[in-house]
Amino acid sequence: MTPAEFARRMEVAPSTVYRWINNERNMTYEHTVLASRILNCHAEDFYEVTFISKRKRR
Template sequence: MPNISRGRCLLKLRIAEAKTTQAQLSRRTGYAPQQISNWVNNREKMSYEAAVLCSYVLNCHAEDLYEWHFS
């Protein structure tokens, strides 16, 4: 069975594509600005629930928020 792992967070790119800001994403999701920054800068990984909420706000798929590696 193939393995899958999360790579680099693509949230910064998705925020830019949505023509919004980290501060606006923070307000719309209820996550603290520092938490958004931690995800954008790969200091922490998003929970599944956070990824789904962010993807809903940014109008993309949760899978689009990370690079994925298959082996």
């Protein structure tokens, strides 16, 4: 699927999709859910988890 087709199915401007692709803008949760339905995947697949270690107490 092209970004233009994805934009059409998401009902957003193609420039919005390119901003998502280039990490210039974050998707709303609603857009994430819709995208997961269009792409047949889980909404969680769009998120990256970063673990931060706790500082040691003295």
